[in-house]
Amino acid sequence: MKGLGTSRFFQLPVLIGVFLLGVYLQRSGLIDGMLYYWEDIVYLTNQHIQLTIISGSLAIAVGLPLGIVLSRPRFIKVSEWAMQGLNIGTTIPTLAILALSMSLLGIGFVPSVFGLFIASLLPIVRNTYTGLLGIPAHLKESASGIGMSAGQMLLRVEIPNAANVIFAGIRTALAINVGTVPLVFLIGGGGLGELIFTGIDLFDTEMMLAGALMTALLAITVDILVAACAFLMVPRGINPSRA
Amino acid sequence: MITLDNLTKIFDTDRGVVSAADHINMEVPQGEICVLLGPSGCGKTTTLKMVNRIITPTSGRVLINGKDTSEQDTVSLRRSIGYVIQQIGLFPNMTIEENISIVPKLIGWDKSRYLKRASELLEMVAMDPAIFLKRYPNELSGGQQQRIGVIRALAADPPVMLMDEPFGAIDPINREVIQDEFLKLHRELKKTVMFVSHDIDEAVKMADRIAIFKEGKLIQYDTPDDILSHPINDFVKGFVGRDRALKRLQLVTVAEVLETESSVVTAEDSLATALQRMTDAGYERAIIVVDGDGRPVGYVSRSVATTTKGNCGQHSYNLRTLVRPEDDLRTVASKMFTHDATWLPCVSEHGKLMGVVTQRGITHHLGATYKSSHAKEQNLQHARVAP
Ligand SMILES: Nc1ncnc2c1ncn2[C@@H]1O[C@H](COP(=O)(O)OP(=O)(O)O)[C@@H](O)[C@H]1O
Ligand SMILES: [Mg+2]
Numbered sequence: 001m002k003g004l005g006t007s008r009f010f011q012l013p014v015l016i017g018v019f020l021l022g023v024y025l026q027r028s029g030l031i032d033g034m035l036y037y038w039e040d041i042v043y044l045t046n047q048h049i050q051l052t053i054i055s056g057s058l059a060i061a062v063g064l065p066l067g068i069v070l071s072r073p074r075f076i077k078v079s080e081w082a083m084q085g086l087n088i089g090t091t092i093p094t095l096a097i098l099a100l101s102m103s104l105l106g107i108g109f110v111p112s113v114f115g116l117f118i119a120s121l122l123p124i125v126r127n128t129y130t131g132l133l134g135i136p137a138h139l140k141e142s143a144s145g146i147g148m149s150a151g152q153m154l155l156r157v158e159i160p161n162a163a164n165v166i167f168a169g170i171r172t173a174l175a176i177n178v179g180t181v182p183l184v185f186l187i188g189g190g191g192l193g194e195l196i197f198t199g200i201d202l203f204d205t206e207m208m209l210a211g212a213l214m215t216a217l218l219a220i221t222v223d224i225l226v227a228a229c230a231f232l233m234v235p236r237g238i239n240p241s242r243a
Numbered sequence: 244m245i246t247l248d249n250l251t252k253i254f255d256t257d258r259g260v261v262s263a264a265d266h267i268n269m270e271v272p273q274g275e276i277c278v279l280l281g282p283s284g285c286g287k288t289t290t291l292k293m294v295n296r297i298i299t300p301t302s303g304r305v306l307i308n309g310k311d312t313s314e315q316d317t318v319s320l321r322r323s324i325g326y327v328i329q330q331i332g333l334f335p336n337m338t339i340e341e342n343i344s345i346v347p348k349l350i351g352w353d354k355s356r357y358l359k360r361a362s363e364l365l366e367m368v369a370m371d372p373a374i375f376l377k378r379y380p381n382e383l384s385g386g387q388q389q390r391i392g393v394i395r396a397l398a399a400d401p402p403v404m405l406m407d408e409p410f411g412a413i414d415p416i417n418r419e420v421i422q423d424e425f426l427k428l429h430r431e432l433k434k435t436v437m438f439v440s441h442d443i444d445e446a447v448k449m450a451d452r453i454a455i456f457k458e459g460k461l462i463q464y465d466t467p468d469d470i471l472s473h474p475i476n477d478f479v480k481g482f483v484g485r486d487r488a489l490k491r492l493q494l495v496t497v498a499e500v501l502e503t504e505s506s507v508v509t510a511e512d513s514l515a516t517a518l519q520r521m522t523d524a525g526y527e528r529a530i531i532v533v534d535g536d537g538r539p540v541g542y543v544s545r546s547v548a549t550t551t552k553g554n555c556g557q558h559s560y561n562l563r564t565l566v567r568p569e570d571d572l573r574t575v576a577s578k579m580f581t582h583d584a585t586w587l588p589c590v591s592e593h594g595k596l597m598g599v600v601t602q603r604g605i606t607h608h609l610g611a612t613y614k615s616s617h618a619k620e621q622n623l624q625h626a627r628v629a630p
Contacts (some may be wrong), residue, residue, distance in 0.1 A: 142332025145297055146346055146395075147322030160336035161346075235336040237379025 003231050014220075024211075025170040034205030034213075040195060045214055048191040051181050052222070055116035056174050063173070064166070067128025068154070082131060086122050094119045094180045112189025119180050120173035127169025131162030160235060167230035174226055178219045182211065192218075244269040245294060245403060245435055250303035252289050252459075257378040263289035265459040266303065271452070272599045273308075274433040278446040280455035281482070287439040290456070291405050294437060295324045307403055322350055325396030325404035325434070329411045331388050333380040339391055341367075346399040355370045357398070364394040368424055386417040393425060397432065410445070415460055422448060443483050447471065447490055455479050457612065468494050488609055490571035497589050500608055501568065501598040504588070510541065510556030518548040518554050532559045537595045539565070539588045565590050566600060575600050 025031050034041075070079035094115075101115035135158050143153040159166070185193025192211040199208025236242045252264040263286045271277040279287040280341040292298040294305050296317050296431050303310045333342050340361050347357035354609040362372035368390040380388055389409060396404055410418045426449065427434065440446050446453050447467045454464045455478075463475040474480040484490065506524035508517045510532055521530045527558055530548075532541045532555050541559035551558055566589045578587060579602060584600040 060305060136330075138328060138330035138332050139334065141297065142326070142328060142330075144335070145318075145321060145326040145328070145332075147318050147349060148345075149318055152349070157334055157336070161334070163336075235379070237335045237337065237381055 021045060030206055030209060034210040034215035037195065037207055037210050038221045041192075041210055041214060044190065044192050044194055044211070046217070048181050048215070048218060049188070051112060051116060051189060051191055052174070052177055052218070054151070056120060056177050058113070058117045059124055059173055059177070060170060062117075063124030063169075064128055066121075067125045067158075067166075070125070070129050071132035079129065083126065084214055086126055088128075090122045093185055094176065095186075098183055098187055107188035109235040111187055112191075116180055116184065120177040123169045123172040123176065124166075125169075127165050128162070129173075131165030131169075132158050134165065134167065135161055161238060163234045164230070164238065164240065166178060167226065167234065169205075171223065171226045171230070174222050175219065178215070178222050182215055244273045244306075244308055245277075245437060246304075246306040246309070247294075248304040248306065249288070250290065250293055250296060250305060251301050252286075252293060253623035257617055260288075261458040264300075266294065267461050269454055269461060270462050271435055271437055273435055275508060276429060276436040276438055276449055277454060278450035279437065279439045279453045279454050280443065280446045281441065281462075283441060285456040287456055288407055289459075291407055291437055291439050294403075294405055295326060306356075310556065322346055322399065323401050323403070325401045327392050327404070327406040329408040331380075332394040333388055333391055333395070333414075335380050337379075338376065339378050339380070339383070342380065342391060343395050343398050345395065346401075350399055351398075353544050354426060361578040361598055364397060367428060368394055383524060386413050386421060389421060389566075390424070393421075397428070397434075400432075402435060404434045406436065406438045408439050408441070411440075411442075418445075423513045425449070444490065444493075455482060476517060489573065489576075492605070492609070493575060495572045495608060497570045497572065497575060497600050498568040499564050500572065500600060500604045501589055502604060503598040504531060504596060506533050507539075507554045507596065507608040509533060509535070510540070510554065510559070512555050514543065514548045514551055514553055514555060514558060517543045518545070521545055521548065528585070531562075531596060531599075532556070533596055539590065539596045562588060567592075572600075572605055576605060581625045 025034075069075060070082055097119050098112075098115040101111045101118065105114055106113035139157060139161065140153065143157045148156065181189075181191045182193030182196050184191055185197055192215045195207050195211025196215070199205065199211060231239070231241055234242075247267045247269050250264055250267040251262070254261040255261055265286075268360065269277075270361060273288060273334060279290060279312050281287055289298055294298045294307075294312070296305075296312060300313075305419045306459070307324075325622065327487075333534050334345075337345075340358070342358040343361040347360060352360075361376060365372045365375055370387065370390065375387075375391075380391070389412075391400050393406075393409065396406075410421055413421060422445065438449060438450070450467050452464060453467055453470050455462045455470065455539060457478055463479050465473075470479065471483055471494070474483055474487070480487075506520045506526070506531055514532055518524075518532050524530075527545065529542045529544045532543060534540050539562055541561050543559050547558050563584060564578050564587060566578065566587050568589055568591070579585070586599045589597045591597050
């Protein structure tokens with residue numbers, strides 16, 4: 001909830017900044033320089049998006065159920081340990097995760113997706129878990145007292161009321177994910193990192209900027225998409241942005 | 244009918260073993276409101292929650308209409324019992340309509356039926372369906388939310404309702420209103436209700452029977468009238484308060500102590516006629532002036548009638564307040580103190596004079612209470628001393 005407010009706060013200055021940058025780039029002829037790599041940009045952006053979509057969906061597909069299972073009372077002993085483990089996991093730099101992934105699976109697409117998946121898994125599991133644990137006891141009592149089964153309670157009461165926290169987790173995860181994708185170039189995964197790192201190596205500013213700007217654009221797009229999903233999917237009664 | 248049979252719950256806590264409910268035996272007859280009353284921690288909630296098996300009894304049984312609840316499927320048992328808690332527990336992610344329709348949906352009513360039911364229930368508590376059905380709980384006041392909590396529990400028309408301090412979090416003024424509303428609903432629907440409260444006034448107002456608990460034990464189970472007039476021991480006496488005689492006034496309505504006022508005057512009658520009628524009827528202080536339809540419009544005092552000449556219309560005083568036959572004597576007594584009156588006229592629905600309530604009549608009622616309870620206490624003491 002706090003994240004939403006802050007990001008709104010920053011939206012306007014960011015937009016103005018982007019606009020001014022665009023004016024500057026146009027004047028300096030950098031845009032023409034970047035357009036020289038247009039075909040590469042299109043190809044690598046596609047690859048970049050693929051990496052994000054595949055690893056992101058995997059992280060959601062695994063993270064949500066994992067968070068749910070860990071939040072069930074009968075796993076409470078296990079889950080305390082698991083959450084400790086996950087918290088330590090979040091402190092590992094994403095580059096290190098990619099390196100570990102490479103040492104396990106070699107180079108190329110698979111280790112890249114795996115590394116990205118691990119890096120984005122943690123926030124999703126953690127937020128799902130804490131979101132579900134944070135459901136007030138009286139709501140659960142009310143639900144079971146009314147005659148809901150455990151499954152009905154999960155689907156109709158617990159998950160909807162934790163939706164804000166869960167979406168915040170997904171948003172963080174995807175932000176990390178998009179931001180990490182350029183690094184997978186280092187373990188042979190492709191993506192816009194190829195333009196950035198090659199550009200840096202060759203002192204080719206246009207090339208580097210083409211990759212960096214595209215990455216930034218993707219990050220903003222993904223963030224807006226997730227926010228839009230949250231806006232539409234979280235019921236009005238508990239949606240801070242629709243109050 | 245709810246029957247508790249040696250119902251016991253023992254909690255194993257870090258501080259040792261707690262008997263939250265200790266061999267409770269009681270029966271709530273069909274269609275009655277039973278209030279579980281007692282200080283905090285005496286086991287009211289525990290006892291209540293064993294009825295819908297949110298808490299599993301350590302031993303003993305709960306029977307609903309003679310059927311042992313432990314032999315039923317817990318989920319379907321709960322769907323047949325309305326449940327209202329102090330924190331209300333409306334689901335914030337669902338609209339009012341969805342909240343009310345939960346149980347009907349769970350038990351498979353079709354859509355048109357449960358939607359109709361939701362509107363019907365909202366109307367019962369004087370909330371406009373057109374306005375409220377599509378709202379979310381956070382768009383309602385506390386009192387409105389609790390009304391929804393109550394009608395949600397009533398949605399599938401369960402024969403039994405459990406209510407745990409349902410009006411405890413509502414401000415005193417709204418609490419009175421919502422209590423009255425609930426009593427009105429109850430008179431129509433006749434559910435068997437188990438209701439937890441720690442407020443003796445609420446209990447006296449709502450209950451057909453009051454069960455007083457102390458440290459997990461059922462101390463006294465009686466009608467409010469009996470609890471107030473014959474508290475079984477010092478604990479109950481202390482709990483119901485020193486003003487229990489006054490509280491008992493709440494249980495008596497004006498209709499029960501009404502003195503019919505056979506002699507009245509109209510505005511056109513002369514003061515001499517008024518004086519004559521007062522003397523004939525034995526009214527010491529005043530006589531009521533009525534209009535052509537028998538509605539009280541004022542009164543003429545005896546002192547004015549003796550010293551002045553003219554007609555009643557010119558020399559009458561305004562009536563300060565009126566009471567209705569269904570008002571309770573506590574309200575009447577408080578009106579009397581407020582308006583410094585020794586008697587108040589009582590009028591019908593159409594404003595017609597039905598009679599008067601006098602301070603003497605109320606005192607008489609109180610006196611009768613004191614005598615009978617005093618006698619019974621002495622009997623009890625004898626009984627205790629005898630063996
Ligand atoms: N889940 C529990 N575990 C341990 N002790 C409990 C539990 N629930 C209630 N108790 C204890 O049982 C006693 C009765 O509690 P409760 O029924 O909630 O009282 P009341 O509703 O009358 O205030 C208290 O001493 C309370 O501390
Ligand atoms: Mg309680």
